Amino acid sequence: MIDRDHDLPVSHQARLLGISRGTVYYQAQEASEDDLKLMRRIDELHLDYPFAGSRMLRDMLRREGFMAGRRHVRTLVHRMCVQAIYRKPNTSKKHPGHKVYPYLLRELTIDRANQVWAMDI
Template sequence: MTDRNHKLSLTRQAELLGISRGSLYYEPRPVSEDDLRLMRRIDKLHMEFPFAGSRMMKGLLRQEGFSAGRLHVATLMKQMGIEALYRKPNTSKPAPGHKIYPYLLRKLAVTRPNQVWAMDITYIPMARGFVYLTAVLDWFSRKVLAWRLSVTLETEPCLDALKEAMARYGKPEIMNTDRAASSRPSTSSKR
């Protein structure tokens, strides 16, 4: 890509290619023999325990006498393209036709209770699947106003939690729900 003997300077060549100048001087180092041995063992253990993440993998390696830390194991797993395999819930896709409300909280100062509430759903992995936790919070006090656990990702527990919070504390001025892994800003609706 670059040529040290070209009439353009290396700095200009790097600039034109859109790469950092420092990368032109990078000399790759070979992987150490210890890391290669560790990587071979991680690969074999991953075949036996495909659900093992870096924490579990570190424990398995420790049992065999390896003394690598979790972050080093995680780095090696990433370099090798190894990732723990387990079922993950799909909670971030909006329903077709879902209305997206404008984000009302960008520069809003939250100064009193019931001004802004937030509602979110998270999943808790269990031995056989997941349970879903829905919570309604007041942004001013950070208090959990209501919550529900459910074994399914349905609307009913969310509505129950919201109805309970409204019955106990009245209606908020703004109800905010996030869009989790989406790149769009949170959805909000003003009441």
């Protein structure tokens, strides 16, 4: 996409493509050996504790002798595309398009087994 040998400067080419000039010059770095070990252990812990977030993972890793802060653990977890499994907010709210059915047995006294199935409601 970006041609460094073109007559148009790289900054103009980046502007025309709608990308940042910094992304043109950025070269990705490989993860260090320590980060790879840490990521391997984070993956194992995530399989055992899928609900663990970055703080809990940090504490588990520190107990095992890995010295990593929460933000570094969060960065590695994000790089691995791993997410903690937990209940998201507003999952119990009813959908406005769903019909609410009335409870037909509210005023009835149930005094024998299977009474509800033998009645004409």
